[in-house]
Amino acid sequence: MVIIIRLTRYMPSIILSNVFDYQALLDTEFSSYLIKQNASEVTRKNYVADIKNFFKWLNNAVSTGSITLREEVEKPLRTITTEIIELFKRSLITTQTPTATINRRLSALRMFFQFAMIEHKIIENPMLLVRNIPRNDALNNVSTLNAALERYAQDKKATPSDIDDIKTFFSWYFERYLS
Secondary structure, three states: OHHHHHHHHHHHHHHHHHHHHOHHHHHHHHHHHHHHOOOOHHHHHHHHHHHHHHHHHHHHHHHOOOOOOOOOOOOHHHHOOHHHHHHHHHHHHHOOOOHHHHHHHHHHHHHHHHHHHHOOOOOOOOOOOOOOOOOOHHHHHHHHHHHHHHHHHHHHOOOHHHHHHHHHHHHHHHHHHHO
16 A cells, blocks of 8 residues: 555655656657658757757746646656647746747757657657747837837937937838838
8 A cells, every 4th residue: 555655745846757758769750750841950959959959948836836738658748738738838938938039949848848759759749739938029019119119218318309319210111111
């Protein structure tokens, strides 16, 4: 009875150790899959690093108790759910990871779990309902330009009419080309 309790208590770490035991194998197989998909060397390098980043985050989340994994020792990747991926995405947002990096990591996970489906390592793809973060670059660029303009006005002692002319131009440009 004590042994069962201990095994149950430590099951998440057993699952994770199994994931990490064959992480190198997965990296090799996943890299081969990316080559077959005609991914560039840079993409392969980034995607493998992104997958390692995810598993490092997962290990930490399980160790701290913020995530509890299902008990699926035979196929440990099956313990990863859409909810876990969404928690990962939220953690990246919380740590102010750039949107482009977050979306690349999500793309890497999409490709990884597509590979895992093909290789029968999982039954359901946890990435099917996970969406990228919308990029509001145009709006962010306008805000950034306005903030830079304010700083410029303070530093250079520009006249208000000069600043208004530049803001008018930015507004026109945004409406004409970016919206």
